[in-house]
Amino acid sequence: RPPAGPRARRPGCATAGATAVQRYGQGGRVVLHMGCLAEQALDDTCIAKHALLLAHDRNLFAVVVRSLEESQNDKAAARLLGAFRGHVWEAVQCAHASRVLEAGITRLRPADCRFIAQEILEAPVAPNGPAVAARLLSGSRVLQHIVEMFEAAEIETLVSALLAEAASLARDHFGRCALQHVLEYGTEVQRRRLTESLAAQAATLCHEGQAGALLATALRCAPEESRDRLAAAVMAVPSVLPRLSRTRRGHSLPLALVEGVAGPAVAQAAVQELLKHAPALRGGRFGRRVMAPYWPTLKKGICGGA
Template identity: 30%
Template sequence: MTEPARQTFPVKVLLGRLEQGATAPWSSYLPDHLRPKGVSAKVFETSGSASSSKAKAEAKPQKKEYSPVGITVLGRVWEYSQDAAGCREVQHAIDVADEETQLRIAAELQDHVWDAASCPHANHVLQKCILALHPRHSQFILDVLMRQRLASQAARHKYACRIVQRLIERCPLEQTIGLLRCLIADVLPISCHAYGNYVIQHILQHSSLQGELCAALEEHLANLSSDVYGAAVVSCAMTTATQASRLSLAKAIMQEPSVLIRLACSRHGHAAAREVLQVVEGPDRTLALRILQHNQNRLQRSRYGRIVAGIH
């Protein structure tokens, strides 16, 4: 017969307290051989329990979506636009109004363009105006951005970048060319910005100035390939630009082998490296493959580099 295991001093003290009837709140968590008589063991629900998950879901209060009630907004457009519920009322008013009323609503924002563009609520109203009105009626927004030299700042603003994107989508080139040229002139800091990179990608996807933009990107490939957002812009250019622009950009990438390797090892840049191999032909493709072969060790250490290294 085996002897019972010796009890350490702390265990003896604990057992002594429990035997004296001191039932602590945590006693139900004790193992069976230590739990006092009459105390039930604590039952834990598994995280995968369907009933538990359902109960938690039912207990969690559901966020109600605001439904516009159709109040009159004329005369108070700017006031309502700055509020979470009010901006929805203004957007609803634009949706259901005739063109004349839409223009009257937009007119009340003409003295508040930058404040509206940079507001978490009013920016939605400004976007709605751009989408609902004829492009010529959005000129007052472009005028403010250009006159106050806010183009680059707007492109990198959390909310105002959306206004720039809507203008690029909606307005013709002859109307936005000044804005686009300002953005292209400042392409590096905008491309390497958390919000600005989406504006540059928007130009690549929606503007006929993408060739001019790609030429500007070629001048900054070393910096772009070293930045997570910049690499995403290069990938966008390599997948959406014209064949001629893609080929020119691919050859520029190959001129500096470290650029190609950095892109290949990047989460957002490896698509660009793959496109380089798809675009170039003949001796240029042979050179690209040789660069990758000479950097196999680095490529194999990267999840994305291994993808590019597998292309032949």
């Protein structure tokens, strides 16, 4: 039997490969090798068909994101995102697939992606799905998009689940990011409830020194009564302002107090406390940032700081 010659190319493979690579980069060629398409260009229909598989691949999830963002209309985008129905919790835990969920929440109307919030809420994990998701980098980012883009009434149950675990989430790096979005975009009732929870554990959060941005956001966004209670709780912690002023994650709290977000009386008390430690604060860039308005006065020796 004569030796077999080179395997003939299937018609259209070269054209399809060129089209895919031109539109989607190297990821397009990989998709063709997976057998998704052999004789036609990589179009949105094919991507929608295999969206769930592609989204979990670190090299291919960008193909799905780009297709979602460039969809011709909401119907096409909703069809693509619909591939994640029943698989949202799996996607939330994936660093790559979660980016597709974020793009879908930003691209579509809340009515078309409400199932994402619902499946997170119904996730069979303890203590509850939103609280577990908030402790993940990928999950926290998805929750931040949901809180920002959805109407408050649509996600009231989801936010309530977060607030139920506010005491523990406030001590978690990614959890704090989700709570900050609740303070910025939540209802007045939600902001008050969260601020009251933070005030109750202000001493612990201040000593840990990692929640400065969260407490500062609460002071700026909370209703007046809750804000004053939180400010009083922070000021009652001995020597907390000078210590936080020297750290990257903590200095935003004394900066907010000095700027007067909690009222002039609290601002004056905060300044007087910080002026006692002016020489030490001058040695660090964050301390200098907090005390920037007062350096000219200190240089003249009026306040006795230098």
